[in-house]
Amino acid sequence: MKPVRKQFDAHPDFPFDLTYRDTKTPQLELPDHMHEWYELVYVHRGKGAFFIDRTIEDMREGDLFIIPGSTIHRAFPDKDDPVTSTALFLGPLLVEQRSLGESFSYLQCFDQSRVSRNYRLACSPALRQAFEAGLQRIEAEYSSQPPGYRHAIQSETQLLLLAVHRERGGASKHRGASAFAGPLWMRDMLLYVDRHFTEEIGLGALCRQAAVSPAHFSRVFKQLTGMNVTKFVALKRIILAKELLLESTDSVSAIAARCGFESMPHFHRVFKRIVGVTPAAYRHPSPASR
Structure with missing residues (x-):
């Protein structure tokens, strides 16, 4: 029942990782997994499907998937025409900036995806060109690591996020509804589970x-999801519990009940199996674990 929690071996002051032009096959793709970093997945070529939270979407050349942190996701590459993609992972610290009197944030596109449940952007030719070139420059800096490479990667990443923000700002380019690659009855069931997973x-x-x-x-x-119903519901509950532990002052027992767990031992057991630490340790991490 335990999902893969992708680990990042990154310097605390430089929360960044890159998997460049990786060709995925059904055998090599990660199972359902999640992590707290933000992720951009750009599809260079090939096709497949992508399960993200409660949506199942086609993957095509030129697609960009914008995945917020703590979101269940899994790619399903086509066995005959597997996807070649680049995955860019970042922590908020990488793109922190002064407001400069604007409400703009480099992380706005992730917030939009989380709220709208709209994770896929079919890139315009101009955005595809920007991503192909920008990712190539980031890979060159990341692999050779010349002096100032971290600053160069930060600047290139910020420019890509700005380009995504501007692309999504156009009503004609921002899809109003999420596609669903699967039976309509399953779409309805995923929506139902999403609304009632605490029950x-x-x-x-x-x-x-x-x-x-x-x-x-x-x-x-x-x-379609890579997991069974029990596992999916448990992951949804733990994601909500993580948010409540950090954003509310409710007791751990109250949060467990609110998330649908009937007993504290069960909540502790499932939380530690999925997150890797106890709820109390997640809410108040020790200095050594930060």
Whole structure:
């Protein structure tokens, strides 16, 4: 039941990582996973599907996926035409900036994705050209590491995020609705789970609502998300618990109940298995773990 939590071996003052032009196959792609860093995935060529939170979208050449932190996601490369993509990972510290009297933030595109559940941007020719060139320059700096390479990478990353922000600002370019690569009944079930994951949700009730057999439901759910219903619900609950632990003053027991856990031992066990630390340690990390 434990998802992969991608680890980053980065300097605390330079929260950045890059996987450049990596060709994915179904055998080599990570299983469902999440991390607290922000992620941009640019598709150079190939095709496949991408499961992000509750959406399942096609991956095509020129697509950009904008993935906020603590978001469940998994790519499904096509076995005959696998995706070659670049993944850029960053922590907020990398793009912190003075306001300069504007409300703009380099992380706005991630906030927009989280709120709208719209993670895919079909890049215009101009944005595709900017990403191809910008990622190539970032890779050159990251691999050779000349003096000032961190500042160069920071500047290049900020320029890419600014370009995404401006591209999304055009109503004609920002998709109003998320596509769904799967049966409509599964789309409805994912939306239902997303609204009710803190309640008791059983496979039987979902199957009756979808009017399909448990075997068929489980098979399609696993094909489209890479996990079973129980695991998906647990991850959604833990993501909410992480947010509440950091953003509220509620007790751990109150947060456990609010997230749908019937007992504290169960909450502690699932939280530590997925996050790697206890809820209390996540809320108040020791100086050595920061």
